Amino acid sequence: MTSPLAHIGGFVVTKENKHIPETLRWLDYFYSEEGTKLFFMGIEGETFEVDENGDLQYLDKITNSSEGLSMEQELSKYITWLGGGYPGFVREATFKGAESLPSSIEAAQKLEPHMLDEVWPEFTYTVEENSKLSGLKADIHKYVDEMQDKFITGTEPLSKWDEYVKKVEKMGLEDYLEIQQAAYERYKNN
Secondary structure (H helix, E strand, O other): OOOOOOOOOOOOOOOOOOOHHHHHHHHHHOOOHHHHHHHHHOOEOOOEEEOOOOOEEEOHHHHOOOOOOOHHHHHOOOOOOOOOOOOOOOOOOOOOOHHHOHHHHHHHHHHHHHOOOOOOOOOOOOHHHHHHHHHHHHHHHHHHHHHHHHHHHOOOOHHHHHHHHHHHHHOOHHHHHHHHHHHHHHHHOO
């Protein structure tokens, strides 16, 4: 299971890069309002315009391709966000994909009262933690998923809950939680 917030690896800088500070400044630009606009909308007058309400809209050549291409196919000539990971924020004003359709926004508004207060990205672990966690995670997640299904469908009675908890504890739950807590503390302190 991954975080609904973001993916690690939307952008990678390796030791081979001879201009790391410059690359990171360039990357950071895509988190700005101006960078987000460039990344998702392209260049004003070439791929989008600002309408009378101040909203960004793709030009007709993008939305109604003279070559019979889809909007995404037409956009791919100008911008790179179509497919794959990327650094930056998706904002309603500058992202014109399915998530910004009126029906999608209405659905999101209905869900808003039930949304989490805080969403964490996937944590990163030390080599030692990762080594220990991989075995624990495989066993614990498999068993928890299996039992969750059984409890929900009623094939396992809730009277066996305490047995279930004891088995998860025997599988190394305390070690698993210690690793997660350490990763959370690193995340929180960064």
